[in-house]
Amino acid sequence: MAALQAGDDNAAETLVRTHAPRMLGVATRVLGDRALAEDCVQEAFVNAFRKIGDFEQRSSLSSWLRRIVVNQALMKLRSRKAKAETSIDALMPIFDGDACRIEPAWPHLATPDEICEHADRRALVLAKIAELPDSYRIILKLRDIEEMSSREVSELLNLSEGNIRVRLHRARAALKVLLEPILKGEE
């Protein structure tokens, strides 16, 4: 760490070679585009080298770098032409006038193995996730795929933890409806 903070070239190269694969994985999953992810990782490292003097080792180096790359990916997503967000209200759980849930019976529920062993079904799952509006999809990816805590996500997105949980829950509930034919083995 001292060598890195002193600007040592070898230490910088080791840092890049050690952490770039993981950072590229995170950026690819968040952005859904490998070329964009590579740009993002490059920009994230430039930022990291600029800020390395401020790194106080309160968190691990890898989680500090992950925060930087996610932040960079979010900036990239924001800079894309903003699409009008579609509402997901129609995908929310339904209750009748007696506050009872209306939910179809699920006699068969496919396992993750059954679904993901077929490349076409796996691609369909990824396509359904991509259908979620940005403000829900990003939170779902950071919480469920990158396994970041609500607190970490709330700091990155400048939203309260409560807001993150509400959006995460709505994103999962909407995705459940979108995935229903796949989960039931109908597609």
Place this chain on the structure above:
Amino acid sequence: MARRSTKSIRNWARGVAYRYVPMMITCQEFEDFVIAYLEGELPRRQTVVFELHLKVCRECRDYLTSYKRTIEVSKRAFQEPGQQIPDEVPEDLVRAILAARQA
């Protein structure tokens, strides 16, 4: 007077039971607890109430099972090749990063 169907009478009875039987919650109240329950953050008494509802309500049981399966399937879809951590980063990317550092 409009007649209720068998299904709506059943739902009405469920609604009354969930609302007025002690330690019961409605499906709509259950919905508010889902995320805290899955994260193990519900206080003990609320956990008991939540799990009691789960025992008696087929709809919420099916809902929660498919909700959890949705999370598992999403995770799994991203763990497959092409979505995982790459073994190697292209050499030209490493060079570009190191060159950008010097700039």
